[in-house]
Amino acid sequence: MSTTQANKIEINKVATSKINQVDFDNLNFGSVFTDHLLECDFKNGEWQTPVIKPYAPFLLDPSARVFHYGQAIFEGMKAYKDEQDSIWLFRPDENFNRFNSSAVRMAMPEVPEEVFMNGLNELLKLDHEWIKKGLGNTLYIRPFLIATGEGVIANPSEDYKFMIILSPAKAYYSGEVKVLIAEHYSRAANGGIGAAKTAGNYAGQFYPTSLANKQGFQQIIWTDDATHTKLEEAGTMNVFFRINDTLFTAPVSERILDGVTRKSLIDMAKKEGLDIEVRPVLVSELVEASKNGSLKEIFGAGTAAVISPIAGFSYRDEYYELPKVSDSFAMILKEKLTNMQHKLIEDTYGWTVKVS
Structure with missing residues (x-):
């Protein structure tokens, strides 16, 4: 030594x-x-x-x-x-x-x-x-x-x-990811530590996630603790929803982690000319969009997984399959982001920092 x-x-x-x-x-x-x-x-x-x-x-x-x-x-x-x-x-x-x-x-x-x-x-x-x-x-x-x-x-x-x-x-998740929308358990609460990246946040979600796993789901989409009507995060990731040609994601709060990948995707989507709205998204909106065919994509976003497409979700014992789309926003954004991170395309944002 x-x-x-x-x-x-x-x-x-x-x-x-x-x-x-x-x-x-x-x-x-x-x-x-x-x-x-x-x-x-x-x-x-x-x-x-x-x-x-x-x-x-x-x-x-x-x-x-x-x-x-x-x-x-x-x-x-x-x-x-x-x-x-x-x-x-x-x-x-x-x-x-x-x-x-x-x-x-x-x-x-x-x-x-x-x-x-x-x-x-x-x-x-x-x-x-x-x-x-x-x-x-x-x-x-x-x-x-x-x-x-x-x-x-x-x-x-x-x-x-x-x-x-x-x-x-290498890749964090592989294969199809199916999620269960939370109706009882919560990841975080107002005034709590949901926005802090602290160990207890993750320990607290292991049990409800294990229950979801037993039902054949890989992750949970967490909802707000007070009403369980607002969609917030997917497992350990921020989550995006594409309805028609608009992307939606919840605003950060005391309950939602300010994800680096999340904020990067928001900026990239805007620069790519994609419609994106940062606002609370209701479970009822998601269910209705799935029923009328306007729900195109759901994907999680985080450092480990980068972007993890979701194949379908379950809510109140009913499963909703997502369509296969040829113009996937998730794949467009993931390709550009990973290519930028690996310096295969120009970083026009100034986000990459060389270790010297």
């Missing part, structure tokens, strides 16, 4: 890489990790020196607050490699800002930009061989922050650990 310094980051390299043990053609999403990780502790009211070191388990006290009071946030990002072997990020400033917004909501310290961004850049440069060229090949980036302070008193922790881990990835 060798130790160096870069941008005030201590770097401890592995003696031997494990990359040759990985089958990059057969990757299960989020199950294989690169040689190194970044770690930075918050102690005594200050951020310590960031360290890049070999990926490995670490010890926590059983009374660490993350285990008892759920102070844990994360982000999802991707790195891409172009044909000239340059590494690119997609709108990393959006992820950085949202990460710290989540930290504020969960009473956690904000991570400094030099720790988050500089640390990420150094980590990506060190593990650059794990980023494979070619459309569809990406490196998934998972920054997270957990409470490590000891003691089971119900107060915010005083100590925290920030980490970034990396995982080579």
Whole structure:
């Protein structure tokens, strides 16, 4: 193992890489990790020196607050490699800002930009061989922050650990996705933490999603907690609906995550000349549009899946199949977005950032 310094980051390299043990053609999403990780502790009211070191388990006290009071946030990002072997990020400033917004909501310290961004850049440069060229090949980036302070008193922790881990990835979802519209369970509520990317949001949806899985559905389209009449998110993704030739998606709120892919698709749709409306969408609208044939597409949008087309939905025990359309807005937008991320077409938005 060798130790160096870069941008005030201590770097401890592995003696031997494990990359040759990985089958990059057969990757299960989020199950294989690169040689190194970044770690930075918050102690005594200050951020310590960031360290890049070999990926490995670490010890926590059983009374660490993350285990008892759920102070844990994360982000999802991707790195891409172009044909000239340059590494690119997609709108990393959006992820950085949202990460710290989540930290504020969960009473956690904000991570400094030099720790988050500089640390990420150094980590990506060190593990650059794990980023494979070619459309569809990406490196998934998972920054997270957990409470490590000891003691089971119900107060915010005083100590925290920030980490970034990396995982080579291909497609997140495959095959047809059928969804169940929620009538009882809710993902989030007004005044709650639905807009924060915190671990508990995801844990809370596992049970109702498992019930949907038993009925043959892969995901749930969540509805508002008060009336269950407004369509909000699909699984862990934002969701879009195409009725005739207009795209609809719900506005962000305390209940809906401000997705980076979502806002990018909205801007792209406008530039492509597609009609798009950001407003509450009612379940009754969706059902009626399906019945009269005007519902053309539903698709989820998020970092991991990019765009995930939905084949049909169920509501009150009735299943509604979506038509196969030749001019799919989902596919048009996905192709342009992924080509831009992989630098196969020009980025006219200034969204892609080169790692240097």
